Amino acid sequence: MAEVADRKVVLRAEHVAKTFGQVTALRDINLSLHDGEVLGLLGDNGAGKSTLMKIFTGYHRPSAGRLYFDGKPVHLRSVSHARALGIEAVYQDLALVNQLNVFHNMFLQREAVRGGFLAILDDATMRRRAREYLERMGVNIPSVDADVARLSGGQRQAIAVARSVYQKAKVLLLDEPTAAMGAKESAQILDLIQRLKEGGGVAMIIIAHNYAQIFDVCDRINLIEGGVITFDKPTSETSVAELTDMVVNEYRSARRNIGRG
Amino acid sequence: MRAEPAAYDETSGPRLDRGPVERRPLAARIGRLVLRWREASILVAGLLLALYFQSTNSAFLSNDNLANLVDYTATTAIIAAGEAMVLVAGELDLSVGMVYALAPFIMYFAAAAGVPMWLAVLAALVAAGLVGVINAAITLLLDVPAFVTTLGTLFLINGFTLTISGGFPVQPKAGAAFMAVFGGDVWARLAWAMVVAGVLQFVLRKTRFGLHTIAAGGNLIGAAEVGVRVNGVKARNFILCSALGGFAGIIDAFRIGSIDPLAGGSEIMFAAIAAAVIGGTLLTGGSGTIIGAFLGALVLGILKDGFTLSGVSAFTFDMILGGAILVTMAVNVRLTRLRDQGRG
Numbered sequence: 001m002a003e004v005a006d007r008k009v010v011l012r013a014e015h016v017a018k019t020f021g022q023v024t025a026l027r028d029i030n031l032s033l034h035d036g037e038v039l040g041l042l043g044d045n046g047a048g049k050s051t052l053m054k055i056f057t058g059y060h061r062p063s064a065g066r067l068y069f070d071g072k073p074v075h076l077r078s079v080s081h082a083r084a085l086g087i088e089a090v091y092q093d094l095a096l097v098n099q100l101n102v103f104h105n106m107f108l109q110r111e112a113v114r115g116g117f118l119a120i121l122d123d124a125t126m127r128r129r130a131r132e133y134l135e136r137m138g139v140n141i142p143s144v145d146a147d148v149a150r151l152s153g154g155q156r157q158a159i160a161v162a163r164s165v166y167q168k169a170k171v172l173l174l175d176e177p178t179a180a181m182g183a184k185e186s187a188q189i190l191d192l193i194q195r196l197k198e199g200g201g202v203a204m205i206i207i208a209h210n211y212a213q214i215f216d217v218c219d220r221i222n223l224i225e226g227g228v229i230t231f232d233k234p235t236s237e238t239s240v241a242e243l244t245d246m247v248v249n250e251y252r253s254a255r256r257n258i259g260r261g
Numbered sequence: 262m263r264a265e266p267a268a269y270d271e272t273s274g275p276r277l278d279r280g281p282v283e284r285r286p287l288a289a290r291i292g293r294l295v296l297r298w299r300e301a302s303i304l305v306a307g308l309l310l311a312l313y314f315q316s317t318n319s320a321f322l323s324n325d326n327l328a329n330l331v332d333y334t335a336t337t338a339i340i341a342a343g344e345a346m347v348l349v350a351g352e353l354d355l356s357v358g359m360v361y362a363l364a365p366f367i368m369y370f371a372a373a374a375g376v377p378m379w380l381a382v383l384a385a386l387v388a389a390g391l392v393g394v395i396n397a398a399i400t401l402l403l404d405v406p407a408f409v410t411t412l413g414t415l416f417l418i419n420g421f422t423l424t425i426s427g428g429f430p431v432q433p434k435a436g437a438a439f440m441a442v443f444g445g446d447v448w449a450r451l452a453w454a455m456v457v458a459g460v461l462q463f464v465l466r467k468t469r470f471g472l473h474t475i476a477a478g479g480n481l482i483g484a485a486e487v488g489v490r491v492n493g494v495k496a497r498n499f500i501l502c503s504a505l506g507g508f509a510g511i512i513d514a515f516r517i518g519s520i521d522p523l524a525g526g527s528e529i530m531f532a533a534i535a536a537a538v539i540g541g542t543l544l545t546g547g548s549g550t551i552i553g554a555f556l557g558a559l560v561l562g563i564l565k566d567g568f569t570l571s572g573v574s575a576f577t578f579d580m581i582l583g584g585a586i587l588v589t590m591a592v593n594v595r596l597t598r599l600r601d602q603g604r605g
Binding site: 079080083091093094095096097098099100104108109111113118119120121123 | 470483
């Protein structure tokens with residue numbers, strides 16, 4: 001496997017800024033995501049993580065700057081445009097329908113159907129494909145016929161991630177994938193991310209508060225502060241301790257600023 | 262790697278109890294069935310009521326009275342099927358009872374203008390569907406809650422029907438065979454109700470449209486995020502419900518042999534919603550059954566017919582009916598909770 005830094009850049013933001021009226025959410029973002037890379041995007045609440053994610057998914061359009069996808073400049077017109085290119089996102093609400101079973105959720109809007117315009121569901125095919133795929137991904141669920149309401153938070157997250165990847169995502173954006181999860185469930189999700197990474201083909205940006213948790217699975221860490229990327233290092237050249245120092249310093253300087261104000 | 266490899270059988274889906282079931286007593290098995298199938302509890306309630314009424318009056322299961330029972334049930338069941346679809350999609354239609362009264366007049370006026378009868382029926386169904394289009398447009402494009410939208414169209418359509426009819430009933434005219442098929446014959450009415458329920462149950466459970474209806478009602482934002490055209494799905498359910506309301510009105514027009522501008526209205530609308538909800542469809546969206554709505558209408562029909570047969574006065578009848586609805590619902594809510602616990 002080639003060094004991550006030598007690989008092709010699949011998604012790049014160049015001097016991206018975003019303002020909402022008087023509020024500047026992103027000042028000047030320069031970020032590159034390489035083919036097959038896992039990038040951890042850290043930052044405090046309000047640092048601009050979510051805004052940046054929504055620019056990548058085509059939900060917001062940047063006020064200034066440029067996006068490149070597969071080396072070519074791209075204007076993401078909408079979420080479906082971004083999705084058609086292969087940029088998928090898994091939000092914290094997961095977009096799963098509790099009342100539907102696992103395989104119907106996995107194939108929602110991409111159902112296997114027959115009978116022409118009647119669009120009769122081909123449950124047997126969807127059940128089989130979902131089972132095969134989830135087994136291959138090592139996703140642990142009692143049955144693909146179970147309603148997702150019955151599954152744990154970790155299982156639901158795993159299904160949402162697996163669904164995005166199954167839809168041939170080239171870039172996968174994960175918003176706090178281990179939020180509100182127990183240690184065991186978090187470990188399962190990180191396992192899944194690790195397996196996806198080893199499988200290759202999909203580059204990921206993981207947004208997280210808990211950098212210690214995602215550190216091992218990431219190839220590179222970016223820190224976003226006040227709408228600017230202030231830190232960008234491969235995980236091999238940094239450590240959880242260094243990140244902790246930085247976050248603590250940021251906290252101290254924030255306190256000083258409050259003191260002055 | 263599996264969490265509970267032995268506890269589940271992948272092909273048969275989730276099961277409540279993995280213990281041996283063969284040698285249980287009958288009562289326990291019925292209990293299990295009721296817990297497992299949403300529709301079973303209402304079916305059992307219907308059977309118990311039928312047994313009760315048969316025991317108090319042996320005429321209950323006579324041919325003549327069964328025909329009465331169909332009259333009490335069929336058109337409510339047809340509307341309930343459409344209403345259940347709208348409820349599963351996460352919306353509500355209060356105007357459907359007024360569409361029930363409007364559609365036969367459209368058919369009558371079209372026929373009076375010289376249009377062939379089959380085309381007049383079609384025109385009436387299209388007009389009924391148009392009300393659904395209006396309901397959908399106001400609810401989905403202007404973001405008005407469906408409760409308010411359809412309350413508005415309820416009055417609007419009622420006023421419109423009264424205006425075009427001048428407030429007087431009229432008599433539908435058609436060939437004998439045509440009238441029999443479209444509601445003149447009691448078994449035709451029953452057949453229509455069963456066909457509508459069967460087809461829509463299939464649509465809801467086995468087609469992409471049904472899946473998207475559940476998704477739109479169950480998780481609106483989530484469904485939209487994965488690309489389901491939630492507004493289109495909801496609109497089609499509004500239109501379907503209105504069209505079925507109109508169809509039910511036409512059937513009853515041929516049954517009674519008179520088109521009354523005051524027919525149906527809020528009473529049949531509430532009966533249809535009650536039937537859907539008693540049958541296991543949730544008002545919160547994303548969950549429901551069309552067969553259940555049919556059985557709900559049947560239970561309401563049995564209550565109404567049974568009490569009429571026992572000669573209960575109209576005043577006490579409404580009190581008993583109201584009480585019966587509350588008891589049925591309370592029992593159903595308990596059973597649903599038990600069922601969910603069993604699954605959890």
